[in-house]
Amino acid sequence: MEKDIALPSYTLLPAGSACGIWDGRRDWVHFFELHLDCMPEPRLDNREIVTAHLASPEELGGIASTKAVTAYLGRDFCC
Incomplete structure (x- = not known):
């Protein structure tokens, strides 16, 4: 993960998992949280994500x- 989001993986805290049928297929998603002192400015590489x-x-x-995301926000982690 360090390479993809440019922070050490130990700063990410496990926050649960959810599974469901999304976009017509069964999927299992793992959530992690990052607690920051202040919001950083996003820096995009303009390859796939062009705005954030x-x-x-x-x-x-x-x-x-x-x-x-709705499952995460509602803490609906049943699988």
Whole structure:
């Protein structure tokens, strides 16, 4: 993970797993949390992700999200 998100893996805290049928196929998703003193500015490499926004769970109410994100926010971790 260090290579993909540019931080040591030990700073990520396991936050649960969820499984379900999303986008027509069964999937199992593992969630991790990162607690920061302040929000960093995203730095994108412009290869696959061309825009990003870091948001708190409270800000996500008006943003479309995947069923996996909805499961995480609702702490619906049953599999």
